[in-house]
Amino acid sequence: MQLKNYAAWIPVENAQLEVGLAPFPRCGDDELVIKNHVVAINPVDWKIQASGGFNLTYPAILGSDVAGEVLSVGKKLKKKFAVGDRVISHALGLGNGPAYGGFQFYPILSAATTSLIPDDVPFKEAAVLPLSISTAAAGLFMNANLGLNFPKADSNLGRPFTNTKDTSTLLLWGGSSSVGSSVIQFAAAAGYAVIATASPANYEYCKTLGATYILDYHNPDIIPILISVLKGTNVAGAYDSIGSDTTVRQCASVLHALGGGKIASVVSSPEDLYGDVTVARIGSTGIVSQEPEVAKMIWGRYVPWALKNKKFVPSPKALIAGKGLDDIQKGLDRQKQGVSASKVEILLDDE
Numbered sequence: 001m002q003l004k005n006y007a008a009w010i011p012v013e014n015a016q017l018e019v020g021l022a023p024f025p026r027c028g029d030d031e032l033v034i035k036n037h038v039v040a041i042n043p044v045d046w047k048i049q050a051s052g053g054f055n056l057t058y059p060a061i062l063g064s065d066v067a068g069e070v071l072s073v074g075k076k077l078k079k080k081f082a083v084g085d086r087v088i089s090h091a092l093g094l095g096n097g098p099a100y101g102g103f104q105f106y107p108i109l110s111a112a113t114t115s116l117i118p119d120d121v122p123f124k125e126a127a128v129l130p131l132s133i134s135t136a137a138a139g140l141f142m143n144a145n146l147g148l149n150f151p152k153a154d155s156n157l158g159r160p161f162t163n164t165k166d167t168s169t170l171l172l173w174g175g176s177s178s179v180g181s182s183v184i185q186f187a188a189a190a191g192y193a194v195i196a197t198a199s200p201a202n203y204e205y206c207k208t209l210g211a212t213y214i215l216d217y218h219n220p221d222i223i224p225i226l227i228s229v230l231k232g233t234n235v236a237g238a239y240d241s242i243g244s245d246t247t248v249r250q251c252a253s254v255l256h257a258l259g260g261g262k263i264a265s266v267v268s269s270p271e272d273l274y275g276d277v278t279v280a281r282i283g284s285t286g287i288v289s290q291e292p293e294v295a296k297m298i299w300g301r302y303v304p305w306a307l308k309n310k311k312f313v314p315s316p317k318a319l320i321a322g323k324g325l326d327d328i329q330k331g332l333d334r335q336k337q338g339v340s341a342s343k344v345e346i347l348l349d350d351e
């Protein structure tokens, strides 16, 4: 029987998603096609729906996070992937056209942002990860951003915070966000002491992932407290996983008081900061297009190894908001309402 592909299309800017037929994909030599089992929703999905951008041509297919089963394998990938393999992938629809968007039954995926997942990790757990993997890796490891050391394959989660110059510390604004959850795990595995901000309800969550010290960003004295905690340590930089003007400025105040440094920000990059503080705006696809050695190291080597060895744990928890392509719009609306240490997902079959 001929398989049919369906997608949740965005017909024009500012319109609701509509389910309809999509061409059945054929993958290139470096690509895979999967049968999509679970998609996760990211803020960028509803942000594009509300305000456009990314030079999209419409109708378009959004969606960055997918988990599913390999249906066809490009010629050059036969040694790495096989039909039936279970994978997660950062779907690269933005910039590459609708066949590459995540919100369809059979998306085309780039092998550069795809990883095998172990049999004991359900698709709905693993689907929370892909965009956060690329974004965390881009901010932490690209030389254009913080340029930190890669995680070591044999490292333990976390390390004691000694408050001495021997320990390289990372200031992470937003430890319980989806991106922040991968930042903590990668940075801790690379040997950095992660000092994160979060709500008190998520302190334990951040600690479990490997953060060394967590502080409440609602505290009006958060800046002087962070300065005193980080003083005397070797601060490797700040990762702002929230990326509002306010949070970038908060990170900048801390770094400035400690003698300056670099911030990697997921969104905002104001220019009128202190002379000794620079801000790099993270682009998650930079790990493929600008510094491909980062994608090779993280997606190609570290993630498959660390998932298998339980050194990298799918986080945050999935918040299932519906089932089927028709419910993806509901998922976007739910993500827009705000979440705390959880990732909105839509199941596409009987997971």
Ligand SMILES: NC(=O)c1ccc[n+]([C@@H]2O[C@H](COP(=O)([O-])OP(=O)(O)OC[C@H]3O[C@@H](n4cnc5c(N)ncnc54)[C@H](OP(=O)(O)O)[C@@H]3O)[C@@H](O)[C@H]2O)c1
Binding pocket: 042, 043, 044, 131, 132, 135, 173, 174, 175, 176, 177, 178, 179, 180, 197, 198, 199, 200, 202, 217, 241, 242, 243, 247, 265, 266, 267, 282, 283, 284, 285, 338, 339, 340, 341, 342
């Ligand atoms: N540049 C890129 O390529 C790229 C890629 C992916 C995402 N992004 C952007 O990155 C941002 C985060 O995305 P996400 O999916 O990780 O978000 P998310 O998981 O939806 O963020 C929710 C979390 O943010 C935390 N939070 C909210 N305000 C905070 C503040 N002022 N300080 C510290 N934590 C705060 C909350 O923590 P508590 O519940 O603990 O309070 C909550 O856990 C979005 O703006 C997204 O568009 C950019």
